[in-house]
Amino acid sequence: MGFTGLFLIIFLIVHAGINSCIFLNDGGETFNAVAHFMSHNWIMRFVEIGLFVGIILHIVQGLMLVRQNAAARPVQYAVSKANKNSAWYSRSMGLLGTLILLFLVMHLSHFYVGTKVALYSGDQPHNLYEEMVHVFSNVWVVILYMIGLIALFWHLIHGFQSAFQTFGLNHKRYSPIIKTAGWVYTIVIITAFALMPVSMYLGWIS
Ligand code: HEM
Secondary structure, eight states, X not given: OHHHHHHHHHHHHHHHHHHGGGGGXXXXXXXXXHHXXXXXXXXXXXXXXXXXXXXXXXXXXXXXXXHHHHHHOSSOOSSOOHHHHSOTTTTOHXXXXXXXXXXXXXXHHHHHHHHHHHHHHXXXXXXXXXXXXXXXXXXXXXXXXXXXXXXXXXXXXXXXXXXXXXXXXXXTTHHHHHHHHHHHHHHHHHHXXXXXXHHHHTTSOO
16 A cells, blocks of 8 residues: 555656646646657556556555454444544545545546547547646636545645555654655645646636
């Protein structure tokens, strides 16, 4: 779970980095060029298969963990001090992950399906930037993206440090550094993603 989690953490850096080209305010020229390169490059197509395998494995491992935890304690504690022992988001990883999955289904239907249909039917190069402008012109879609990103925020806050802990990196000196790195990473990534729909909806970029 730590390994697939770290892989997805790295994917989000690449994804946010490429998408941030829209902030160049060049009508999406750079962004479309990079997206076109990524979708027509066989190495990247291969990585993409790895990405979907990674997502599915991460979900399956998460479900197994929930089952194992339930089996390990069939009878609930009479007195539970969960609030004192752990943060709410670390106890809600399954719920947060489910919200992210719902977000992903919506997200892929917005951007992934159309690109692939255009790629395999040999249509005109798909203008992903125009697609983004269109998708994010609907305020309800923007709100749904914000909800998905809030869920991803808390999932990453716990997931980042948890992944390192799984690798045995649990040390008095290093753990606070990893925790801080997790917060910095999450704030930067989520802010970058959130600014995309918001700036398009408000017309800050064109
Ligand atoms: C909110 C800002 C986001 C925008 C504007 C955005 C935009 C896009 C676009 C345009 C594509 C299609 C790329 C292509 O086919 O070449 C894409 C694909 C994808 N996005 Fe996002 N994305 C955002 C956030 C996210 C988040 C938060 C996740 C994960 C939780 C995510 C996961 C994916 C995945 C798995 C794919 C398909 C794989 C790929 O083509 O790289 N995206 N996104």
